Amino acid sequence: MIETGVPDVTVGLVRADNPSVMTLDGTNTWIVANGDGSWVIDPGPDDPIHLQAVAAAARRVGVPRGVLLTHDHLDHSAGLESMAALLDGVPIRRHGSDFSDVPLEATFTPGHAADHIVLHFGDDQHRVLFSGDLILGQSSTIVPPGGGTLIAYLESLAKVTAIAPNIILPGHGEPIEPALPAVEAQREHRLKRERDLVAALGDGLYDREALLDRVWSDVEPALRIAAHVTMQTNLEKLDLEGRLPDDFESEGRKSWRHRAT
Ligand SMILES: [Zn+2]
Known part of the structure; x- marks a missing residue:
């Protein structure tokens, strides 16, 4: 469990066993739970052992309500359909979805991927942001050429700064806290x-x-x-x-x- 400072919300991590030079220690699958249920963020690779571990962890903290995706790269999304099926057919929410039944806000942050979103919740005191691959722990992300992606990426970093999270929980690597100096460091880099x-x-x-x-x-x-x-x-x-x-x-x-x- 990760201490977020937001009352009545718990956050857990199950890391997929897919380490590489691009995925660092492996893909982070995050679980967010409040009194209403639990949500899975980025199911990761289509690996039954990993998905079973995520499902068990999600059920431990609440009734599973949905699966959320930060972006459609296979190290995050390959297990998407299997994960939703394993959780009794819960809905999938991603870029373009209606998030009105999800207790997290989605913000469009292209640059690393054209469909990238970050997910966040909290109040003025404590705000938690799931950054997918926009901002990584202990590494800088790939911004592939095509369509002005670096311009979009820098705008996306500015959006994260405006959201002003205290802590960033990335798609790979360790939690980033304090968050804003790390965002500024990425921009400056x-x-x-x-x-x-x-x-x-x-x-x-x-x-x-x-x-x-x-x-x-x-x-x-x-x-x-x-x-x-x-x-x-x-x-x-x-x-x-x-x-x-x-x-x-x-x-x-x-x-x-x-x-x-
Ligand atoms: Zn990734």
């Missing part, structure tokens, strides 16, 4: 990369590998491909904002425009 990238381009450094060596020099080899993707996302943002040098090689621009269409 992205903007610092952008400043460094603009400076490197200004120095006439146009080669992708050379840019990566300069701006993402701290990234370990296992994450270099992920850093390539991130750089493409940063370049896309600069292109959309008209901030790329005119003579920057156009082949790269085409590659993300293809993905965006």
Whole structure:
């Protein structure tokens, strides 16, 4: 059980056994319960052992009422239908759903995924936010290129700041508390990369590998491909904002425009 400070609400965690470089220790499946029942957030992989453990934990704290999804990536969503069936056919709520029967508020936060939402509850004193993959514990999330995702991601971080949670319970990693400095650190992390990238381009450094060596020099080899993707996302943002040098090689621009269409 996680101590949230919100009276009469309990939060539990069951972590899926799917650790990897992208999922950290595994996907976090959160359970929220109040006097009316319990809700499962992000069932995780379609793994019977994990889903049974989640169902048992949800029943321990209340009558299961529904399954909520932060975004449709398989490490969060593959077990969605199985989970709902296991809980006697409770409804599924996700981006675009009616949340009027759910005691959590959903806020649209695209950037990591086009359908990403964060879920939150509480009052002015204590506010708890489930961040999915928008903000992770102990890592920064992937923002894939296509359609101005980094611009959307930064706007989504601003929405989280406006919600002003005390604690963030992420889709991977440990609870983040205090929450707001971590959100600000994420924003600053992205903007610092952008400043460094603009400076490197200004120095006439146009080669992708050379840019990566300069701006993402701290990234370990296992994450270099992920850093390539991130750089493409940063370049896309600069292109959309008209901030790329005119003579920057156009082949790269085409590659993300293809993905965006
Ligand atoms: Zn994930």
